[in-house]
Amino acid sequence: MFSLVLALLCFHGVVVTCLNNEGYALLSFKNSIYEDPEGSLSNWNSSHDNPCSWNGIACKEQRVVSISIPNNKLRGFLPSALGSLFDLRHLNLRNNKLFGAFPVELLEVEGLQSLVLYGNSMSEALPNQIGKLKYLQTLDLSENFFNGSLPSSIVQCKRLRTLDLSQNYFTGSLPNGFGTGLVSLENLDLSFNKFNGSIPWDFGNLSSLQGTVDLSHNLFTGLIPGSLGDLPAKVYIDLTYNNLSGPIPQNGALKNRGPTAFVGNPGLCGPPLKNPCSLDTTGATSPSSHPLLQDNNSTGNSADNERGLSKGAVIAIIVSDIIGVCILGMLLSYCCSIVCVCDNDKDDHGDGFEKGRNGKGCSCFRKVELETLSENLEQYDLVLLDTQLAFDLDELLKASAFVLGKSGTGIMYKVVLHDGLILAVRRLGEGGSQRFKEFRTEVEAIGKLRHPNIVTLRAYYWSVDEKLLVYDYVPNGSLAIALHGKAGMVSFTPLSWPVRLKIIKGIAKGLVYLHEFSPKKYVHGDLKPSNILLDQNMESRISDFGLGQLADIAGNSPIMQSDRMPSDEPQERLQKSASSEATAIYSSTNLRSFYQAPEALKVVKQSQKWDVYSYGVILLEMLTGKYPVVCVGNSEMDLVHWIQLCIEEKKQLLDVLDPYLAPDADEEEEIIAVLKITMVCVHSSPERRPTMRHVFDALERLTTSTD
Numbered sequence: 001m002f003s004l005v006l007a008l009l010c011f012h013g014v015v016v017t018c019l020n021n022e023g024y025a026l027l028s029f030k031n032s033i034y035e036d037p038e039g040s041l042s043n044w045n046s047s048h049d050n051p052c053s054w055n056g057i058a059c060k061e062q063r064v065v066s067i068s069i070p071n072n073k074l075r076g077f078l079p080s081a082l083g084s085l086f087d088l089r090h091l092n093l094r095n096n097k098l099f100g101a102f103p104v105e106l107l108e109v110e111g112l113q114s115l116v117l118y119g120n121s122m123s124e125a126l127p128n129q130i131g132k133l134k135y136l137q138t139l140d141l142s143e144n145f146f147n148g149s150l151p152s153s154i155v156q157c158k159r160l161r162t163l164d165l166s167q168n169y170f171t172g173s174l175p176n177g178f179g180t181g182l183v184s185l186e187n188l189d190l191s192f193n194k195f196n197g198s199i200p201w202d203f204g205n206l207s208s209l210q211g212t213v214d215l216s217h218n219l220f221t222g223l224i225p226g227s228l229g230d231l232p233a234k235v236y237i238d239l240t241y242n243n244l245s246g247p248i249p250q251n252g253a254l255k256n257r258g259p260t261a262f263v264g265n266p267g268l269c270g271p272p273l274k275n276p277c278s279l280d281t282t283g284a285t286s287p288s289s290h291p292l293l294q295d296n297n298s299t300g301n302s303a304d305n306e307r308g309l310s311k312g313a314v315i316a317i318i319v320s321d322i323i324g325v326c327i328l329g330m331l332l333s334y335c336c337s338i339v340c341v342c343d344n345d346k347d348d349h350g351d352g353f354e355k356g357r358n359g360k361g362c363s364c365f366r367k368v369e370l371e372t373l374s375e376n377l378e379q380y381d382l383v384l385l386d387t388q389l390a391f392d393l394d395e396l397l398k399a400s401a402f403v404l405g406k407s408g409t410g411i412m413y414k415v416v417l418h419d420g421l422i423l424a425v426r427r428l429g430e431g432g433s434q435r436f437k438e439f440r441t442e443v444e445a446i447g448k449l450r451h452p453n454i455v456t457l458r459a460y461y462w463s464v465d466e467k468l469l470v471y472d473y474v475p476n477g478s479l480a481i482a483l484h485g486k487a488g489m490v491s492f493t494p495l496s497w498p499v500r501l502k503i504i505k506g507i508a509k510g511l512v513y514l515h516e517f518s519p520k521k522y523v524h525g526d527l528k529p530s531n532i533l534l535d536q537n538m539e540s541r542i543s544d545f546g547l548g549q550l551a552d553i554a555g556n557s558p559i560m561q562s563d564r565m566p567s568d569e570p571q572e573r574l575q576k577s578a579s580s581e582a583t584a585i586y587s588s589t590n591l592r593s594f595y596q597a598p599e600a601l602k603v604v605k606q607s608q609k610w611d612v613y614s615y616g617v618i619l620l621e622m623l624t625g626k627y628p629v630v631c632v633g634n635s636e637m638d639l640v641h642w643i644q645l646c647i648e649e650k651k652q653l654l655d656v657l658d659p660y661l662a663p664d665a666d667e668e669e670e671i672i673a674v675l676k677i678t679m680v681c682v683h684s685s686p687e688r689r690p691t692m693r694h695v696f697d698a699l700e701r702l703t704t705s706t707d
Contacts, residue, residue, distance in 0.1 A: 021084065022064045023051040028081035035075035035097070063087040070116075071095040071697045078122075080105040088112060094140070095119035095693055102146075107132050114138035118164065119517075121145055131156035140164040142189065143517065150174060150195075155181030162187040166214065167450075173197025179205040179227075189214045191238070192450060198222035199244075204230030212537060216240040216264075217450070223247075224268075229254045236537055240264045241388045247277045259420035260475065260536060266390045266419070273420035382468075383440075384459045385447030391417055393461065396425070396470070414473060423458065424474070426547075428467035428554040436462055439553045443469070446546045449518055453510030455533060455543040467554045474533035474541050479503065482534055483621060494660035497667050499538050500622050501699075504674065506540035507532060507615060508696040514545070515608045515692050522546075523606040527614035528595045529621060594628035594638050598684055609686035612695070616640075616681025623675055625658025640682045647679075673702050 019027075023046065030041045044054045052059035058066035064085050075097040082088075083105030091106075094116050101124040106112075112133050123145040130139075131153025139157070142164045149172030150165070161184050170193040179202030186208050196219040204227030206213075213235055220242040228237055229252030237253060238261055245267025248254065259272045269277035382393040395417055404412040404424065413425045439462055447457045459470035476482070485492040495503070514522045524545055531544040597613035600606075617628055620639050630642045637645075646656050653668060661671070677698050683689050690698075 019046045019048060020050050023048065025081040025084045026051050026054070026057070026064070026067075028079045032079045033074050033076035035073065038072040040069050040072040040074060058090075060087070066090040066092075068092040069096070071693055073097055075099075077101075078103050078106065082106050083108045085109060086111070090114045092116040093120070095697065098122055100124075102126055104129055109133075111135055116140045117144065118142040119144075123147065125149070126151055128153050130154050133157055134159070136160055137184075138162040141168065142166040144168050146170060148172070152176065157182070159184055161185060161208075164189045165193065166190065167192045169193065170195055174200050176200070177202070179203045182206065184208055186210050190218065191215065191452070192217045194219055196221060199225055199228070201225045201227055203227055206231065209235050212236045212238055214238045214452075215242070218242050220244055224249055224254070226251060226254075228252075237261060241386070243388075244268055248273065259422065260473075263421045264386075264388050274416075275419040382459055382461045382470075385444065386456075386458050389458055391419075391421070396423075401425070422473040422475075424455075424471040426469040426471070428469065428551060435553045439467070439550065442546065442550060442553065445520065446550075449514075449522075449545070451510060451513040451517075453506045453540055453542060454513065454545065455541045467550075469547075469550070471543070472541075474535050474543070476534035476536060476538065478530050479532035479534060479540065479618070479622075480529035483529060483625065484627070494658075495622075497661055497664035497671065500661075501670070501674070502538060503532070503534070503540045504619060504622065505696070505699050507542065507618065508692055508699060510540065510542045511611055511615060511692040512696050514542075515611070521608075523608050524611050524614075525606045526595075527611055527618065529618055532618070597686065599686055607686060608692070609689050612681050612689045612692060613686075615692070615695070616678050616689075619674065619678040619681065623658065623661075623671065623678065624656060625660060643679070670702065674699070677702075 026044060027046065030044045033041065040055055050062055051057050051064060052062060056067055056069035057064060065087055066089060068090065070092055073096060077098060077100035080103045082103065086109060088109045089111055090113060098120040099122060102122060104127040107127055107129040110132050113135050114137060116138060118140045121144060125148030126146055128151040130151050136157045137159050139160060140162065145168065147169040150170055152175035155175055155177040158181060160182055163185060166189040173196060178200045183205055185206050188209060191214040199220055203225060209231055216238045221244065223246040224239065224244055226249040229249055231237065231253040233253055235253050240261065241264030244265040247270040248262060248268055250271060262268050262273060269275045382396065396415060399418065400416045402414045404414050411427045415423045415425050443460045450456060455474060456472045457469060458472060461468035482495055514524060524542065526544065526548055533541045533543050535541055595614045595617050597610045600610055617639060620643055621628060626639055628639045629636050630639055677695060680690055681695065
């Protein structure tokens with residue numbers, strides 16, 4: 001009846017123009033939006049013939065084929081009327097504030113090719129009709145609140161290339177035929193959900209996968225299927241923090257992997273973990289696998305064997321064994337103290353093992369310091385912030401430990417537990433004893449933060465004399481070292497532009513999480529390259545978040561030694577004519593201040609725009625290859641003013657860029673675009689700086705347009 005009345009009105013000229021059905025379907029979406037602070041839908045109205053000129057709408061032959069309104073803070077829900085847009089091919093509503101259930105009617109649009117809804121608050125289960133989308137290539141529902149099991153019909157989406165369901169609450173096992181049905185998958189991320197059951201045996205059929213296949217932080221159980229080894233050799237399979245058990249297959253893509261891909265699974269055994277598989281696990285039951293079993297053909301006095309050894313003989317053997325072990329321990333300790341003289345003065349840019357006089361990694365650990373530590377840890381127990389971890393204080397103290405560096409907030413250790421799990425442990429020191437409740441509240445809040453680009457705090461310990469923070473260990477050192485190297489490095493491999501861009505995006509994504517998705521909308525407040533760590537895939541991980549406040553509560557000064565450039569930092573990249581002056585400047589300058597926003601010196605309360613400024617300075621450092629303070633003749637200039645001066649003088653791009661980026665000259669257009677984003681981030685006025693959400697979206701659009 002409504003359509004008939006509308007047609008009659010149009011026919012008799014009651015209205016000048018008549019909006020088509022697709023327009024009214026989109027107006028239903030507008031009416032379902034309660035908040036539109038950016039005015040994204042301001043020109044959506046019924047006075048037009050069709051919606052093709054509306055913001056975020058793209059048409060082909062006057063039919064709506066795309067809706068793209070990302071990052072506009074739209075608050076509302078998706079109406080069922082969207083299911084009448086039968087020519088729709090792309091729907092992108094990422095990073096808004098949409099809530100409610102996924103409308104099943106939308107799955108009637110069978111030609112849909114990309115469905116991007118990440119970064120919203122949508123919930124409930126995904127409808128089983130998802131399998132109707134035969135042409136779907138991209139499904140990104142990450143960072144929502146979807147729950148329930150993954151519909152079995154999804155295996156019918158045989159053209160699916162990207163499936164990202166990370167950071168939701170999906171449960172249940174993966175559907176049958178997951179590997180044989182989704183053979184076109186190139187990108188897969190199921191991390192931070194509650195998937196359980198076994199990993200499908202046909203997973204190895206996903207031969208098109210690339211990059212990281214992330215199954216971490218779920219509840220998968222059972223054996224790791226050997227078919228995972230059939231995946232492409234360059235694929236990194238992240239199985240961390242599940243409930244997997246049994247031996248790790250040693251074939252194909254699983255062969256020669258480090259332990260970091262398997263940590264958090266107490267039931268796993270065998271290489272590369274140091275936890276050997278038991279006989280029951282491996283299924284070995286032959287007598288040859290039991291060297292301590294008595295040989296049935298042994299020739300000896302059967303009577304003596306039946307009687308066994310006398311009590312005196314047993315005591316003598318035990319005493320001699322104890323004496324022998326003590327002597328051996330003393331010898332090893334003595335040898336270790338002579339052969340392995342470890343450097344106590346490493347800066348906190350440490351790259352792993354300590355260096356001895358011969359330049360090789362020390363095989364011993366700092367016994368004296370850890371013994372002193374163990375004497376003080378007697379009042380409280382180690383508190384695990386991750387229930388999937390299984391180690392105690394005793395295991396931590398007995399583990400192999402290597403000093404990564406020292407700073408004003410204490411010593412940082414790399415600790416290798418007996419099961420191969422590698423952790424980073426910061427010892428805050430001996431100050432403070434009256435603020436335990438405040439410390440616990442803050443550290444447990446930080447421990448709840450979970451994001452791939454944030455270093456996770458796994459456990460903590462507090463006593464009157466000792467405070468420990470236990471983090472994930474990130475193996476590839478800091479961005480500061482990756483950019484500039486450090487004294488004593490045998491070789492230095494410059495970062496290519498694609499790797500730098502990957503790091504740039506990762507930092508941005510981590511900051512978006514801190515600013516918008518963390519419970520307290522946190523501000524990092526001390527962002528700099530030395531606390532941007534790089535994992536085995538050169539993904540960036542923001543570290544030291546909240547460290548200054550924790551150190552203050554614990555009674556330590558939060559001033560970091562890493563804030564000062566060590567006097568032996570290599571200066572080959574400075575002009576030779578200014579090398580002596582530069583050395584003096586770098587050895588005496590507090591570099592931390594050059595990453596801080598100008599208003600940080602005047603305003604007490606931290607702002608998220610502080611982090612945006614610091615991020616911009618880091619980007620300038622990555623683009624130019626220079627430190628945040630630049631030597632100009634006999635004086636110094638901060639990097640922000642230096643780049644502004646270069647722009648005013650209209651210098652050539654190659655004169656400004658890091659010389660190591662010369663091989664990437666063909667990426668000039670992309671580099672210039674990133675430089676423009678950078679200059680907005682370092683604007684002197686915080687109001688003129690973008691949010692990190694806008695920065696990340698700009699980087700996403702940039703890389704998408706150049707693919």
